[in-house]
Amino acid sequence: MKRRELMASLPLLAAPGLRAQGLSAADEQFALRLREAALADTTLAYQLIEGLCTEVGPRPAGSANDARAVAWAQRELKRIGLANVRTDEVPVTAWQRGPASATLFAPHAQPLVMLALGNSVGTPDVGVDAELVYYPDLAALRADTTERAKGKLVFIDQKMERSRDGSGYGRAVMARIAGPVEAARRGAVAIAIRSIGTDRDRLAHTGAMRYDPAVARIPAIAVSVPDADLIARHHARGTPMRLKLEMRNTSGIRAMSANVLAEVPGTGLADEVVMIGAHLDSWDQGQGALDDAAGVGIVSAAAAHIMKLAKSSGVQPKRTIRVVLFANEENGFDGANAYGAKYKAVKHQLVGESDFGAGKIWRVRSRVAPDMAASVATLAQWLQPLGIEAGNNMGNPGPDAGVLMRANLWPGIELSQDGTNYFDIHHTDNDTLDKIDPATLPQNVAAWALAAWWAAQLPQSLGPPTL
């Protein structure tokens, strides 16, 4: 069917008659059985998450634990019955956290709970000891055309708002990513920011920052929210503050990592791929449970359920359904870039990634060719009993999948998880297995299985999306 004809049939597509799109009765029956089986399985996804957190733990790209995670993933993806389990090597430039400490003098010493931001240089051996200059947010620093920050340590007190869709993160995170360069441009010798997080725990949130080759590389840290509050209270009193920072980090470590791939083989359209992904690496804090063992468990279990039902029913997917566990999402998207380069010529029907914790999915959004957007109604109909509402065609398929969508114009799917509490934990030492609620996993697995199955069986091509 050409797109123009499909457009003409839109009213039909929104109605229950699924075969209007060319999905067979068998496809639909498979979907309903798949949903039932995935919802009934309360163990597989959690078991995978528990294994990765327990047997591997934190796994920053390029580390020994990252290599352990790659070995673990290959073993587990085979164990759960997926086919073509393999790795694609990914060279990474790793960054390694060293010992660090920060003390606030206001004027007497108070130790601060802090973490280096990812990619930050260390301090000179004697440390940095500088007057603290306070900015309420990144905008205030950007607006500063004076010499106020020169020779000082810039503090940005950027606050992050809690929200279900995580949009508060988008509004706050540039303080972390771009703050160091903005501070260095104004002659600052170091920068500290309020952690980009929604909690009140005495744990700092790390995360990547970027240097500008044309600007001095200054040490960059995040302090915990209660420590930022302390600085704000001293600032409100007008107390002069000094901060002493000692930090040793190592940048530019050449190392190898790998994307791990596994498949449910396709049949008639086996050369086309439906990619459901997650990332295997994590920050060095915590156990990378919500970020992103959860996604690893969810998409792996989703594919395993399709494989199992395909075997027992004799109905195989048309397209190949591929699980990709990406290398180094956290600090450079090396895995996504390598995957995009390697499989550029392979037609991808849909890409999506589970990387927003383990909360319940509340919405489905697509990013497909505008004239294919209405076709998502079928998937939305399958998802509706899971408490998932239909969204628009402005979906964001996740960090690695988003890189691929933009680079190769592959269509994307977003299964929006409830992220209300996600940024309490994100990139902190608190990202441990106990933060996973096993009760919300089956719904996630069922939704990803349905999305993959739908895309695999749809006769039409979903792309290219409009970016």
Added chain:
Amino acid sequence: MKRRELMASLPLLAAPGLRAQGLSAADEQFALRLREAALADTTLAYQLIEGLCTEVGPRPAGSANDARAVAWAQRELKRIGLANVRTDEVPVTAWQRGPASATLFAPHAQPLVMLALGNSVGTPDVGVDAELVYYPDLAALRADTTERAKGKLVFIDQKMERSRDGSGYGRAVMARIAGPVEAARRGAVAIAIRSIGTDRDRLAHTGAMRYDPAVARIPAIAVSVPDADLIARHHARGTPMRLKLEMRNTSGIRAMSANVLAEVPGTGLADEVVMIGAHLDSWDQGQGALDDAAGVGIVSAAAAHIMKLAKSSGVQPKRTIRVVLFANEENGFDGANAYGAKYKAVKHQLVGESDFGAGKIWRVRSRVAPDMAASVATLAQWLQPLGIEAGNNMGNPGPDAGVLMRANLWPGIELSQDGTNYFDIHHTDNDTLDKIDPATLPQNVAAWALAAWWAAQLPQSLGPPTL
């Protein structure tokens, strides 16, 4: 009135006629106005807590910050209008935390979030590297008559239950206090315990432990709850575990601290004292906000409200109402012991302490002479509109006040706070100002003011209590 006569009048006391006990109409009117004024004041207690957390911060006994806290308290108690502000020096034997790290090998390395227990010795310079032997709780260790722990590192996985009255702490805390000696008796080279806490944060809970002079002093640590979970998961898998511990602490530091005293002077019975206390010291983690800046703010504000109303109304308390901010509650009760020794001969009508965070008070319990227990009904009646229920005569007046009650047979009062969430934070880095809910403070201040006023005016002596 003799006690026998009082007993005979019990039915009257439970009735609203307050003067049946000899409290005057003016006493009662004062109480009602006091309650109103304290409830209307939403700032004073919080201001004190904020000041101690911000301007001093953590203040372990004998430290430079402990001395700063003593100076801070004298200044603030004067500023809020109390009389006879002074210090009583208290020699303390301090313990200082040094750098520490612990790594679990199961078999590959996973870093543990841990803290030394208070008073723990350090490890030899090379550290301790030993096989971990798992005990589900202290009882299991105590029941072990084998040589299983010999040369090993004992791990006690004692879990603590959440409860409003904090009773879960009493049932779990001996694993921390007595576990090290029990492990050493069985030849263990070190001990680690699951943190005594109700949270799931990646923060360890410190707290005091005790050595037995007849048993080897082994290094003792608590790991965070998620780390204890990790150990338990490896144990469930049957994975052999080794733990490497490096720790430097300093014990036996001779230092001076002080109790800080302030008063609302009495009149007719000015030689008798009603003592409302809190402790000024804290552990070295966090800011000592809930433990016990909260109590410092609450009892100081309570006394300040009595002073203010006494001045404006011209009605003075009969007995002296004394605020005592105790030294070194956390690690030896040095302040309480020094106070008890110094004021042994001074008649104390009542002692009580606010040291259970900043939660709402839900109950009043006394520990007075059995034949005076019924007199507490008057106080309970005043407290009832604050949502406080009447309890029995088995009250625990708090840690320092409890020491004094037992040592000198002084009667005690317990204003039971809701401690449901207290042990999420207790003795961790998370004990920071943001954990204080300013909304619950006025009720606490009002209750302590009423208790002090009641005891100051009651014609009868409340003691001695039955222990």
